[in-house]
Amino acid sequence: MSKRIEVRDLNVYYSKFLAVEGVSLEIEPRSVTAFIGPSGCGKSTFLRTLNRMHEVIPGARVEGEVLIDGNNLYDPEVDPVLVRRQVGMVFQRPNPFPTMSIKENVLAGVKLNNKRISKSDADALVEQSLQGANLWNEVKDRLDRPGSGLSGGQQQRLCIARAIAVSPEVILMDEPCSALDPISTLAIEDLIEELKQDYTIVIVTHNMQQASRVSDKTAFFNIAGTGKPGKLIEYDETTTIFSNPSEKATEDYVSGRFG
């Protein structure tokens, strides 16, 4: 189910503005990779190019290649809609569909894929996905209640359940805990640890402790100044990045000397 991601010489543009320049990296299947760096360094932008969500913004485009198990996402014949069905995403703020119940939220992606699904299969999938997101015990008695009635942390886990219900190969998380309290954050971090068994996970975070807790490898992005493109400075094992980085900028950042 999980797949290997390979990025080659990726440039990301917003119209003429070069936002991210020359990123190349490889992400192993069944691993957690963290992107860290100061605000505006392009790590979220780069994350979004991994499932072509950046194309939602008019004028955004990329140069270079993103290969998932050898298939280029940016091949002209590839439909971005199909890419996003393989590469799920969890956002900074929990965003369950407010007009849907908890159950409908979990099934939203499955229904989109135009699959007719029997009621018993649907119930099984809902339970399995909510179990997978560690939310089942908290919501099993109120599956028909609106998803917006849950707490922030529960909503975020509902969004994770929604993402894994369509069995993607990769899950991207864009600062998934930045709107959550420490206990909910812990719940999500535990969940990431479990999801790693089945999925390739890429997480953007501003919290360096979080990066060191959850990730196997860490990529540090930085920006030379306002209006300059963001660049990948260093990409290595998380322990190396946090204990013995080879770049001075990385060391300054992880030790809190700037940013």
Place this chain on the structure above:
Amino acid sequence: MTTAAAPIRAKQRPGDRVFSKSAVFAGSMILVTLAAVATFLIVQSIPAFVADSEDASILDSNFWAYVGPLVFGTIWAAALALLIALPISIGIALFISHYAPRRLASVLGYIVDLLAAVPSVVFGLWGIGVLAPAVQPIYTWLVDNLGWFPLFAGPVSGTGRTILTAALVLAVMIIPIITAISREVFLQTPVLHEEAALALGATRWEMIRTAVLPFGRPGIISAAVLGLGRALGETMAVAMVLSATGAITFQLLTSVNPSTIAANIALSFPEAYGINVNVLIATGLILFIVTFAVNAIARWIVARRAEFSGAN
């Protein structure tokens, strides 16, 4: 015994007081106006409710037999108009908000707003002069080929000035208001929800179906009610276009058509005298009640799923 500390009072600023008083005044004006209109209608209507054909020459038997076909015609014409206008309006609004390039979208928005400013008498003239003759051959074809379908039963009207033509004119008149409100609501769909749908692998239409339309549902209903309210009360265009006979019939294409309350008042009022005037005012009261009921139903529909609205 210690003396109690003087209670701390917020200082009243004159601006606060002026604003609060004027807001209360403006709010109460709505109630006063409504009460004045309702009182006028009720007081003037009472003689009509007890009148028979000897008191008022326009009555055949009593008031209820007179107003019945008019209520039917009013609701029937407005419902047809809404049925035609709503899908078209939502389509235009979605095109403007989610499909059209930005420049085209703003031009289209202006044109829609401009359409709302056309006086109803112009729509009436257009209905008689252009639309009715244009649709008459289509009506003939429908009666000839689909006449077995009850709504399209013959004989076909020779002028084309049927209830369906009136409904078409009404539809054109209410499209701008429904479109304008729906567009505003669709534009306010949170980007978060749109992205949630897209990230699940939704196409643009699927994204609209999962995120935009459910979010906009209360707004669409409000827009439809405003449009329906306008269609229920529209006077000139219907009075000009529709050649009414006063029957209760669902047939769309014949020359036997129910009239509407507002159009009937406009056409009958100039020659009315005595109790006849009260009868016409009483039909106005009924229209008032019908419109009120439509609004209440719409509010109920919106409130029924309030906890799923995303407002919490």
